[in-house]
Amino acid sequence: MHDKLAIPYTRYLAPDGRPLGDLPAWADDAELLVRLYRQMVLTRLFDQKAVALQRTGRIGTYAPTLGQEAIGVAVGALLRPEDVLVPYYRDTAVQLMRGVRMEEILLYWGGDERGSAYVDPAAAEDFPICVPIATQALHACGVASALKIRGGHRVALTTCGDGATSKGDFLEALNVAGAWQLPVVFVVNNNQWAISVPRRIQCGAPTLAQKAVGAGFPGEQVDGNDVLAVYDRVRAALERARQGKGPMLVECISYRLGDHTTADDATRYRSAEEVKQAWQEEPLKRLQSFLAARGLWDERREQQLLADCQAQVQQAVEAFEAAGQQPVEAILDYVYARWPVALAEQREMLLERVARREASLQGGASHE
Amino acid sequence: MNDMTGSFRESAVAVEKKASLLEAVNLALHRAMGEDPNVVVLGEDVGVNGGVFRATVGLREAFGFKRVIDTPLAETMIGGLAVGMAAQGLKPVIEIQFLGFIYAAMEHLVSHASRLRNRTRGRLSCPLVLRSPMGAGIRAPEHHSESTEALFAHIPGLRVVIPSSPARAYGLLLAAIDDPDPVVFLEPTRLYRMNPQPLADDGRRLPLDTCFTLREGRDLTLVSWGASLHETLQAADRLAERGVSAEVIDVATIKPLDLDTLEASVRKTGRCVIVHEAPRSCGVGAEIAASLYERALLDLQAPIQRVTAPDIPPPLYRLEHLYMPGVEDVLAACESVLNYA
Numbered sequence: 001m002h003d004k005l006a007i008p009y010t011r012y013l014a015p016d017g018r019p020l021g022d023l024p025a026w027a028d029d030a031e032l033l034v035r036l037y038r039q040m041v042l043t044r045l046f047d048q049k050a051v052a053l054q055r056t057g058r059i060g061t062y063a064p065t066l067g068q069e070a071i072g073v074a075v076g077a078l079l080r081p082e083d084v085l086v087p088y089y090r091d092t093a094v095q096l097m098r099g100v101r102m103e104e105i106l107l108y109w110g111g112d113e114r115g116s117a118y119v120d121p122a123a124a125e126d127f128p129i130c131v132p133i134a135t136q137a138l139h140a141c142g143v144a145s146a147l148k149i150r151g152g153h154r155v156a157l158t159t160c161g162d163g164a165t166s167k168g169d170f171l172e173a174l175n176v177a178g179a180w181q182l183p184v185v186f187v188v189n190n191n192q193w194a195i196s197v198p199r200r201i202q203c204g205a206p207t208l209a210q211k212a213v214g215a216g217f218p219g220e221q222v223d224g225n226d227v228l229a230v231y232d233r234v235r236a237a238l239e240r241a242r243q244g245k246g247p248m249l250v251e252c253i254s255y256r257l258g259d260h261t262t263a264d265d266a267t268r269y270r271s272a273e274e275v276k277q278a279w280q281e282e283p284l285k286r287l288q289s290f291l292a293a294r295g296l297w298d299e300r301r302e303q304q305l306l307a308d309c310q311a312q313v314q315q316a317v318e319a320f321e322a323a324g325q326q327p328v329e330a331i332l333d334y335v336y337a338r339w340p341v342a343l344a345e346q347r348e349m350l351l352e353r354v355a356r357r358e359a360s361l362q363g364g365a366s367h368e
Numbered sequence: 369m370n371d372m373t374g375s376f377r378e379s380a381v382a383v384e385k386k387a388s389l390l391e392a393v394n395l396a397l398h399r400a401m402g403e404d405p406n407v408v409v410l411g412e413d414v415g416v417n418g419g420v421f422r423a424t425v426g427l428r429e430a431f432g433f434k435r436v437i438d439t440p441l442a443e444t445m446i447g448g449l450a451v452g453m454a455a456q457g458l459k460p461v462i463e464i465q466f467l468g469f470i471y472a473a474m475e476h477l478v479s480h481a482s483r484l485r486n487r488t489r490g491r492l493s494c495p496l497v498l499r500s501p502m503g504a505g506i507r508a509p510e511h512h513s514e515s516t517e518a519l520f521a522h523i524p525g526l527r528v529v530i531p532s533s534p535a536r537a538y539g540l541l542l543a544a545i546d547d548p549d550p551v552v553f554l555e556p557t558r559l560y561r562m563n564p565q566p567l568a569d570d571g572r573r574l575p576l577d578t579c580f581t582l583r584e585g586r587d588l589t590l591v592s593w594g595a596s597l598h599e600t601l602q603a604a605d606r607l608a609e610r611g612v613s614a615e616v617i618d619v620a621t622i623k624p625l626d627l628d629t630l631e632a633s634v635r636k637t638g639r640c641v642i643v644h645e646a647p648r649s650c651g652v653g654a655e656i657a658a659s660l661y662e663r664a665l666l667d668l669q670a671p672i673q674r675v676t677a678p679d680i681p682p683p684l685y686r687l688e689h690l691y692m693p694g695v696e697d698v699l700a701a702c703e704s705v706l707n708y709a
Contacts (some may be wrong), residue, residue, distance in 0.1 A: 124491065172442045172448070335524060
């Protein structure tokens with residue numbers, strides 16, 4: 001099924017959670033495995049809540065992360081605070097682990113500038129999610145160049161979807177990363193669908209990982225629904241980059257169980273049968289079954305976890321809803337380090353616009 | 369006769385030697401890299417070769433390959449790399465070899481460099497400088513003669529600076545590198561080696577966001593920037609011979625525009641001619657004219673005239689002299705403004 005052309009493929013757990021062979025030594029760390037599971041569940045519950053908030057008109061368009069939890073959670077667990085994450089728009093899972101607050105994510109997708117603040121210092125140097133496709137891959141190479149110029153063992157890690165690997169930015173990023181042996185890791189979330197365009201017509205290469213080979217560094221595939229596989233290979237990639245051995249690409253094969261965004265309707269272009277089949281492979285159930293078989297998880301813990309996560313999500317929703325209105329300065333004050341004197345008139349124009357709207361509201365329907 | 373010294377506020381102190389605009393750029397880059405270890409220079413052929421125009425010559429030897437970086441031949445990558453470096457606190461000065469090749473890097477300028485500060489509420493910023501040669505008049509091949517400053521001027525969050533003398537190239541480039549936000553710094557190739565002027569390498573910055581009044585005058589205001597200032601000043605000389613006193617303003621920072629200086633001049637003279645090498649429609653001249661009409665209509669004694677390139681691609685070099693506004697064209701516009709009923 002996977003024509004690998006010498007591209008390694010890693011999978012440790014079958015879809016039912018059964019180990020397919022020997023597990024890596026780090027997988028003996030029960031506390032770690034449980035932590036990964038807890039975070040995946042939290043991500044899914046938050047994601048479901050965000051979609052629900054969009055459906056009821058409380059936030060705008062949102063890009064669900066349903067089915068991608070293993071990828072983001074493994075990356076988030078592996079990155080060090082001093083590393084730099086350069087994410088894309090389907091990265092709720094890893095952002096939550098980098099200190100971005102749930103209420104910030106809701107504020108951002110809810111159209112409020114304050115959601116971009118990332119007040120937790122854990123995310124101090126991380127990039128915001130990138131909406132244009134694949135441009136972030138080059139920003140990560142710029143970050144990695146700075147890290148390399150300054151020396152040390154910090155790493156930049158960037159993520160993207162399968163569609164992004166078609167774009168020049170992605171290929172130029174691979175090229176410079178290879179040419180300069182940058183401390184950067186590319187994690188491709190190959191979820192099979194770029195809105196309505198399936199992987200098979202996105203690219204003629206049998207794997208996306210082999211694009212790295214053309215740039216002079218290793219690319220590997222993993223089962224993106226198997227958190228053990230993702231964790232193991234991203235761990236190796238980070239270690240390699242940290243030691244100055246250059247970049248690596250990890251293509252995580254997953255499935256976008258949700259719509260592209262809440263504005264999309266995936267039933268227009270893919271069959272219910274395909275989605276039903278994909279649910280058999282999804283990452284949470286797989287890890288849960290594995291943990292249960294090892295005696296690390298049971299129904300009581302599951303219920304407790306669900307309750308804890310729901311409470312955490314609810315708290316974030318309340319904080320989001322209590323944020324109140326943002327002042328007009330929110331769209332002025334950060335465009336320039338200091339608002340240019342030469343643009344003073346335009347600032348006044350906007351403030352007058354505010355006053356006019358307020359007067360209009362107070363004066364009823366008058367447009368005077 | 370021709371005053372390209374831009375003597376306004378640039379009185380010579382500690383003059384060592386004459387420098388061309390190109391040498392002034394090079395001196396400013398040496399100065400900036402010497403002052404601040406965070407300044408890095410990158411682009412195609414900027415290192416060993418010192419740039420195709422030699423603007424970066426000597427930097428590799430002085431500051432090493434870690435700070436003077438020859439990149440792969442990929443403009444999108446240069447733009448994107450600079451965003452990532454700047455977000456890390458470096459001050460990348462990137463060179464796009466010719467302005468006609470910048471379009472591949474535009475997405476990074478427009479969608480990221482200009483917006484990163486706003487998008488992160490000031491947590492990350494993008495203090496990069498993008499240098500690129502601009503303009504026609506050097507008998508260059510196709511795609512090597514563009515004047516597209518208006519494309520950048522339309523983007524909120526970007527500054528656009530175009531020097532027209534060695535002294536202003538030096539002082540404005542240093543200020544651009546200091547600036548905490550992204551600056552597009554366009555260097556008129558036609559002026560690169562023309563008319564070297566005494567230049568003190570004293571590290572003195574010139575203000576951004578400010579027009580430079582090169583000559584004071586009473587009868588009309590000539591507004592220009594970049595290479596066209598050369599013909600504009602020649603036109604002012606010719607007018608002076610006839611007893612017409614022209615005020616000459618070098619806009620220098622195209623975005624944001626110092627409209628106060630322009631307005632004050634036009635209120636005084638009542639007449640205005642704007643000269644630029646870029647095509648007319650939606651050029652920066654249109655923005656200046658519209659703003660002056662908004663601010664000073666009743667002080668104007670004649671409609672503002674624009675002298676520009678027509679809306680055509682820069683021609684192959686044998687006819688490029690027709691594309692660029694010439695002294696006669698500027699004078700003709702001045703006549704129409706001066707003789708307006």
